Amino acid sequence: AFGGFGTTTTTAGPAFSFSAPTNTGTSALGSGLFSQPAQTPAQSNQLINTASALSAPTLLGDERDAILAKWNQLQAFWGTGKGYFNNNIAPVEFTQENPFCRFKAVGYSLMPNNKDEDGLVVLVFNRKEIDIRSQQQQLVESLHKILGGNQTLTVNVEGVKTMPDDQTEVIIYVVERSPNGTSRRVPATTLYAHFEQANIKSSLQQLGVSLSMARTELSPAQVKQLLQNPPAGVDPIIWEQAKVDNPDPDKLIPVPMVGFKELLRRLKVQDQMTKQHQTRLDIISEDISELQKNQTTTMAKIAQYKRKLMALSHRTLQVLIKQEIQRKSGYAIQADEEQLRVQLDTIQCELNAPTQFKGRLNELMSQIRMQNHFGAVRAEERYYIDADLLREIKQHLKQQQEGLSHLISIIKDDLEDIKLIEHGLNESIPIRGGVFS
Numbered sequence: 226a227f228g229g230f231g232t233t234t235t236t237a238g239p240a241f242s243f244s245a246p247t248n249t250g251t252s253a254l255g256s257g258l259f260s261q262p263a264q265t266p267a268q269s270n271q272l273i274n275t276a277s278a279l280s281a282p283t284l285l286g287d288e289r290d291a292i293l294a295k296w297n298q299l300q301a302f303w304g305t306g307k308g309y310f311n312n313n314i315a316p317v318e319f320t321q322e323n324p325f326c327r328f329k330a331v332g333y334s335l336m337p338n339n340k341d342e343d344g345l346v347v348l349v350f351n352r353k354e355i356d357i358r359s360q361q362q363q364l365v366e367s368l369h370k371i372l373g374g375n376q377t378l379t380v381n382v383e384g385v386k387t388m389p390d391d392q393t394e395v396i397i398y399v400v401e402r403s404p405n406g407t408s409r410r411v412p413a414t415t416l417y418a419h420f421e422q423a424n425i426k427s428s429l430q431q432l433g434v435s436l437s438m439a440r441t442e443l444s445p446a447q448v449k450q451l452l453q454n455p456p457a458g459v460d461p462i463i464w465e466q467a468k469v470d471n472p473d474p475d476k477l478i479p480v481p482m483v484g485f486k487e488l489l490r491r492l493k494v495q496d497q498m499t500k501q502h503q504t505r506l507d508i509i510s511e512d513i514s515e516l517q518k519n520q521t522t523t524m525a526k527i528a529q530y531k532r533k534l535m536a537l538s539h540r541t542l543q544v545l546i547k548q549e550i551q552r553k554s555g556y557a558i559q560a561d562e563e564q565l566r567v568q569l570d571t572i573q574c575e576l577n578a579p580t581q582f583k584g585r586l587n588e589l590m591s592q593i594r595m596q597n598h599f600g601a602v603r604a605e606e607r608y609y610i611d612a613d614l615l616r617e618i619k620q621h622l623k624q625q626q627e628g629l630s631h632l633i634s635i636i637k638d639d640l641e642d643i644k645l646i647e648h649g650l651n652e653s654i655p656i657r658g659g660v661f662s
Contacts, residue, residue: 271317275301278308278317279325301325304484321484322458328484329459331467332491333477336448341441344398344410345383346417348429349436354387357395361385364432368397371428372419377402378411387501389493396440413439448478456481 277283278297282290293309297317300306304321321328339345350357357364361382368380383396399411417439419425429437443451455464459481467479482488558566578584 274310274314274317275308275323275325278310282308282310284309284312298325302327304328324458324460326458326483329463330482330488331459331463331479332482333471334480335476336443336478337440338442339413339440341412341414341439342410343440344400344413344416345396345440346398346413346420347436347438347440348395348397348434349388350393350395350433351391351435352393352433353391354385354393357385357393364395367432371425372399387497389490389497392435413441443478451478458483 278294279301280294282293282297284290284293297308297310297319300308300319301323302325304319304323304326306319308317308319310317320326365380365382369378372378372380379400379402381398381400383398385396386394388394398413399416400408401411402408417437420429420437426437452468455461464479468474471477471479482491
């Protein structure tokens, strides 16, 4: 469990000195990854022994040596194991850095663009980010103690970033204040060289630091040297092809990936960066949503203020009119005022003319009223009748219809009777006339 920086015994380092040797070749990419030391006699013997183990072992002195050669080749391709080839010489240790290892690839890393004057140094802690952030002040105090506790030095944290395998990257810089009141950052290479001293490095390891490096940009000469010399164990042809395939030579530099562990590490780093990007996108999305809400509120307020401005403008105009009337009270109408009155009368006559604007406006108003009326009629709510009530209404209407039908039949019968009576009366009238004649 993480006990905090305060629980670790940290011995104060020697007074921080700027005369420490400057390691100009140290950076995120130049910390020995591409170093090509001069070939020593031991390395020459190692190369000869490796060639003997892969091509002509003389361990058994019979046809089994050919089988042993194939087995050594397989181990060399895999990058692990020991290659026995001679009874009097120690076996060759096959590592993934040997030139015959097949599990190699070339990727690309972003070159740092920080100046040495920025003073940025990266410290990788074997702690989780939440632990580092919760005890960041203790970390700063511990680092200040490692630097000798000099009161003219101030340790500052530039950034904290999560890394795979529960590691955390902390970027720091140190500010030195001079007696005359000025201040400057300690160069990154100077601070890194101080951290690389044996006793200081031991104190950093007690704090949980597993790696330190100066974050400085590479000089053109360093970039040229790195590109010209293929890393150990990398085929020059593959290296040249990697330089050709570089998508952005100005910002990216090819780096070797040896073995599955390195590939897995880069995959974890990429996954971590993807999560950070997604988190940042989520924050940006929330900010955009908040800005959209603020924009809607602002637009509503602008519309409200426009209405208030219009009302205030009308009130101001009314005040000006009354003030002008009082000011002109008792004076004769001037020529420009008379001309303005004539223009206003002309405009009023044009507006009141039946065939002019007033008639058109009345026509438009009538059309608008009709549209509003029809729209209101169409927008009326529709009422739905309950099924039982509808059944009762149908039954009642049916009874009414049957009653009307019965009444119609009675009226028809009465009409027939009336017709018979009329017919009888018409026949009896001539008979009576003849009797009285």
